[in-house]
Amino acid sequence: MQKTKQSLIGYLSIRNKIIISALIPMLLMAIIAAMVYINIEKTISTAKWVEHTHSVTAEGHQLVKLMLDMETGIRGYLITSNPTFLTPLNQAKRAWVRHIEELKRKVADNPVQVARVIEIEQLQKKWLREVADIVITARMEASSTHYNGATDLKTKQHKQQQAQSLAEVIKLVEDETGKRIMDKIRAINIRFIEEENQLLGKRQQTALAAADRTKKVILIGTLVAFLLASLIAFLTSANILNNLKKLLQGTEKIAQGDFDDEIQVSSQDEFSLLAESFNNMSQSLKYSINEMENALQSKGEFLASMSHEIRTPMNGVLGMLGLLLNTRLNKDQHHKASIAQSSAQSLLSIINDILDFSKIEADKLTLESIPFNLRQTLEEVAESLGFQAHEKELELVLDIAKVQHIQIKGDSNRLRQILTNLISNAIKFTAIGEVIIRATTEQNDNNTIQFSCHIIDTGIGISSDKQSSLFDSFTQADSSTTRKYGGTGLGLTICKRLTELMSGKVSISSKPGKGSIFTINIPFEVEHNQPLEIPNINIEGLEILIVDDNKTNREVLQGLLESWGAIIVEAVSAKEALQICQQRSQQAHKKFFDIAFLDMQMPEMDGADLGKKLQSNKDFAKMKLVMMTSIGEQGDNEYFSNIGFSAYFTKPTTTSDLFSALSIIMAGGDTLERAQPLVTSQYIKSLTPRQPTPKTSWTKSTHILIVEDNKVNQMVAKAVLEEYNFSVDIAEHGGEAITKLRAYPYHLVFMDCQMPIMDGYEATRRIRAGEAGQSNSQITIIAMTANAMVGDKDKCFAAGMNDYLSKPLDIALLVEKLQLWVPSPDKNTLKPEV
Known part of the structure; x- marks a missing residue:
């Protein structure tokens, strides 16, 4: 590499060039700033002392005024003998104490002034003692009560005393003792104020001098700093740019594929090293x-x-x-x-x-591809957001008439997330009117369809210049939107990214004040297989091993499984779990565990390694394994399936998913085989709800109360329930239901929501409050309502109902609810989920 002669600056490193070019002006500016700061501090300090002087002077004047008030009060009383003239004297005496102490505090730094204040204080006390108190006492005696009767001896004596008292008062006034004291106080106060005024003048001159110095420092220092910085910047940049130009020329040749021509620089700074690094590209x-x-x-x-x-x-x-x-x-x-x-x-x-x-x-998000019911997904999303719309008195309309393809394959959970975010935003930004969810499907070919959904609102709208950046991270239409409605703007970004990951797109059409239309278009595969049902099994008696180092997780899972009748054994580590399994396998009289729930994140040995050890032992391999993890990674399903796990869930999971997973794993068959590679929450959502066991029946001793005002609905519900051997009573409205509950014990109540006199919501609230008796305050109440308004389910739960059925009644679903909530004699029943 060739190098030519270079000036002294060329031998400095770029770091040193930059440091020198920045350090000298910075040092100069720091000196200027320090000088300015010192001058400003002096100015501020002087201003405070000026203010202090004014305050002290005002206090001095106030003392003189108070002495005048005292004199005025005494004169008025001497002339009129009216006690009201003593009020200014008394007020001034009280104020004097306060002001004299305040003045002492303010001049505490000046011994001369402190001495004057103390002298004034002593003179005032002397004036009160030797003048005011004596004069007031004498005048009071001169003004004492008269006696009736001119010839009375006592009256004559009293008049003589009055005359003597008045004479004493006149003598005191003529003696001028009070005047001498007051003159002395005034004289000392004048000297006191003159001293403060002199200090004031000095301090004002100091302030003016500091301000003048500050101006000079700023003007001269800034000019010098600017000139010096410009000179250093010019010299440094010229040297750097010259070498940079040569470096850029060399990199252009490398970019064109010319690696033979070396980059030549003429300095011994970092550019030389950079050129060498480019030669090793x-x-x-x-x-x-x-x-x-x-x-x-x-x-x-x-x-x-x-x-x-x-x-x-x-x-x-x-x-x-x-x-x-x-x-x-x-x-x-x-x-x-x-x-x-x-x-x-x-x-x-x-x-x-x-x-x-x-x-x-981080490109770590994995999309599922499992069968799911598109109509059901749309209905559930709309239903979950109905209460939010109802609270704002908005109409939430779901139009799925043109959704022709019901069973499709894809990631239903991510689709829910996209729809929930867009619809929730539409509700949030709409104050009056409606939000419409209009979905359609079109056939692409035999195996794929195009799903389109328009979320239409009558909200605030978005201007065209803001729409292009709306899907950017942490972005909203403007800052006032964030302040008024909240949020970070992250949700729309996630919607856009998820839609794109699903090979779709999202767009917006909007006008301020007119509302917005968000549109998503996503292709899905058509599911040709018929959906399977979640099997219906009895969990009671299953022996389950829980392995988790977190005590709270173990307690929660144990409480849940035991509530379903399972027998639980706990282990706090993989090592303990292996010991328990070894002991159990050696006890011939004990059944081995049916299922083991393993936590992934544990010290020493994680859940995956524990699963491998369990599967490698033929005595343990018959036990089904369920992985519970806080961390979801791409490819986890295949990884855990290859180890031998039957199910995989990310914490926290729902109660219903856990129950369904246990049912699928223990029942086996097609439902488990189709869950390839293993059972997950997504797979469970793709299945249809479990159907009632035909043999399930109850006895006449199980009493159910139907609260319904419609005669036809009464007959239908009663007929269905009597088929399953229930004893059924009818109440026409909520008030009658409360009366019947007080009079007769029932196991369960089916409550219509819309009724005259007292509706189901109010009746439920009163039952929970104990109006139907404390024994009924926790009775199971299942809502029955026409699904006219989205959000009814949330409203029912808010009122205190335990479950929900929409009209017209689905017989299979109704019996499933009975299985969940009413124990049957054959114990072939499910436990209620939280």
């Missing part, structure tokens, strides 16, 4: 790629760690709240626990949004 690129991969791995590890740390306590919170709500609570306790559960779920939703965004950014 292939090695540098390889190093950069490795660094990038390491950075992505670190980001993924951080994401996994944060997911685990956040979800683990959230799993405990939601699980404990679920168990709490399944106990006997009074109305207030149930309400508070429900609010806590709702808040925890909202927090989990926010956390999931953040983690989803991080996963998308």
Whole structure:
């Protein structure tokens, strides 16, 4: 590499050039700033002392005024003998004490002034003692009460005393003792104020001098700093740019594939090293790629760690709240626990949004491809947001008349997430009017369809210049939107990224004040197989092993499984779990575990390694394995399936999903085989609800109360229930239902929501409050309502109902609810979920 002669600056490193070019002006500016700061501090200090002087002077004048008030009060009293003239004297005496103490405090730094204040204080006390008090006493004696009768001896003597007292008063006044004291006080006060005025003059001159110095420092210093900085910047940039130009010329040749021509620089600074690095371009690129991969791995590890740390306590919170709500609570306790559960779920939703965004950014998000019911998904999304719309008195309309393809394959959970976000935003930004969800499907070919959904609102709208950036991260239409409606703008970004991952797109059409239309278009595969049902089994008596190092997780899962009748054994580590399994296998009289729930994140040995050890032992391999993890990674399904796991869930999972997973795993058959590679929450959602067992029946001793005002509905419901051997009574409205509950014990109540006199919501609230008797305050109440308004389900739960059925009644679903909530004699029944 050729090098030519260079000036002294060329031998400096770029770092030193930059330091020199920045340091000298910075030092000069720092000196200027320090001088300005010192002058400003002096000015501020002087201003405070000026203000202090004014305050002290005002206090001095106030003392003189108070002495005048005292004199005025005494004169008035001497002339009139009216005690009201003593009021100014008394007020001035009280104020004098306060002001003299304040003045002492303010001049405490000046011994001369302190001495004057003390002298004034002593003179005032002397004036009160030797003049005021004596004069007032004498005048009071001269003004004492007269006696009637001119010839009375006592009257004559009293008049003589009055005359003597007046003479004494006149003598005191003529003696001028009070005047001499007052003159002395005034003289001292004048000297006191003159001293303060002299200090004031000096301080004002100091302030003017400091201000003048500040101006000079700023003007001269700034000019010098500017000239010096310009000179240094010119010399440094000229040297750097010259070498940079040569470097750019060399890199252009390398970019064109000319690696033979070396980059030539004429300095011995970093440019020389940079040129050498360009000559080893292939090695540098390889190093950069490795660094990038390491950075992505670190980001993924951080994401996994944060997911685990956040979800683990959230799993405990939601699980404990679920168990709490399944106990006997009074109305207030149930309400508070429900609010806590709702808040925890909202927090989990926010956390999931953040983690989803991080996963998308790190390319770690995995999309499922499982069968699901499109109509059902749309209905459930609309239903879940209905209460939010109802609270704002908005119409939420679901139009799915043109959704011709019901069973499709894809990631239903992510589709729900997209729709929920867009519809929730539409409701949030709409004050009056309606939100319409209009969905359609069109056939692409025999195996795929195009799903389109328009979310139309009558809200605030968005201007055209803001629409292009609306889907950017942490962006909203403007800052006032964030302040008024809340949110970070992350949800729409996630919607866009998820839609694109699903090979679709999202768009917006909007006008300010006219509303907005969000449109999503996503292709899906058509599912040709008929949906399978969730099997219906009896969990009671299953022996289950729980392995988790987190005590809260174990307690929550144990409480849930035991509530269904399962027999639980706990292990706090993989090592303990292996010991328990070894002991159990050696005990011939004991049945081996049916299922084991394994936590993934455990010290020493994680859940995956424990699963491998269990599967490698033929005595343990017959036990079904369920993985519970706080961290979801791409490819987990295949990984855990290859180990031998039957199901895989990310914490926290729902009660119904756990119950369904147990049913699928223990029942086996086609439902389990089709769950390839294993059972997940997504797979469970693709299945149809479990159908009632035909043999399920109850006895006449099971009493049910139907609260319904419509005669036809009464007959239908009664006929269905009597087919299953229930004893059924009818109430026409809520008030009658409360009366019947007081008079007769029932196992369950089917409550219509819309009724005259007293509707189902009000009746439920009163029953929960104990108006139907304390024994009925926790009775199971299942709502029956025409699904005319989206959000009815949320309203029913808010009123205190346990479950929900929409009209017209689905017989299979009605019997399933009975299986969930009413024990049958053959125990072939499901436990209620939280």
